[in-house]
């Protein structure tokens with residue numbers, strides 16, 4: 001058994017893998033891969049997968065849940081197009097790669113983007129604070145967890161304006177007050193399911209109000225809402241796996257319990273990083289992510305030895321992103337604390353040998 005610290009696609013619960021594999025061979029007599037998305041059996045899956053999102057996140061009335069395609073990357077454009085109103089201006093917080101992607105796509109669809117807060121001056125190793133949120137814009141956008149740099153917002157951005165969030169890498173990792181948002185979107189492959197589905201949670205008031213002259217049908221959330229997320233062939237298998245995963249999440253205490261487990265995992269590894277003389281965390285302590293933990297080996301000469309040691313322990317996926325270097329341990333919901341313990345034991349033992 002490997003310990004998968006991959007940043008995404010990532011580990012899902014083993015029982016979900018097993019049940020998904022079974023459905024590939026037999027889903028009410030057919031393979032889940034061959035069933036019609038219009039069949040009663042699959043319509044029931046889609047309905048349950050949407051309902052379970054509402055249940056898991058306690059989504060208030062007046063919101064619609066959709067499973068679309070295109071990843072969070074298409075979500076950058078969908079968010080900008082659907083939230084665009086009269087001013088055609090928007091306020092974005094720049095916390096790194098994905099936030100920059102969202103800013104770029106907003107500009108590409110004709111939005112005048114005001115980047116009112118950024119942590120670019122320090123290679124995104126902190127969450128900006130003390131900024132003033134503009135009030136002359138159509139909406140505010142931020143990225144709740146910065147998968148690549150390992151920073152995470154601890155509080156929801158405070159604004160009276162419509163609020164949009166890319167929650168790809170920390171949705172379902174802890175409780176979230178959905179009522180504060182007009183639109184949440186997230187690629188499935190980090191806490192929800194396999195790559196191929198993208199989750200949207202949209203306030204019904206938002207639908208059909210875009211001021212954009214350019215609105216292909218697939219990018220219009222209203223068109224999807226009217227068809228109950230079946231405007232075209234949905235990502236049948238990813239939606240099925242997401243449904244199984246959400247059942248599993250809820251059966252194991254929901255996002256509250258997941259939040260407690262994720263905090264325990266984060267405490268374990270950050271304590272090791274802080275107490276181990278060979279390693280340094282790359283991020284401001286108060287802004288550390290509970291999902292993606294970034295750290296450096298202080299002496300690069302020891303790299304080959306350390307890499308061999310964690311490889312031998314069955315750990316995969318901790319090589320850092322090229323824009324940060326070092327290591328990144330992603331610890332999504334399904335990663336057991338035992339796997340984190342294997343990594344911290346390796347780090348500890350490495351310091352004992354080399355220290």
Ligand SMILES: *Cc1c(COP(=O)(O)O)cnc(C)c1O
Pocket residue numbers: 008070071072073074098143145146147166167168169187188190
């Ligand atoms: C992974 C990720 C993305 C990109 O998602 P795709 O589904 O590959 O388009 C966007 N934003 C965040 C925060 C991510 O972690």
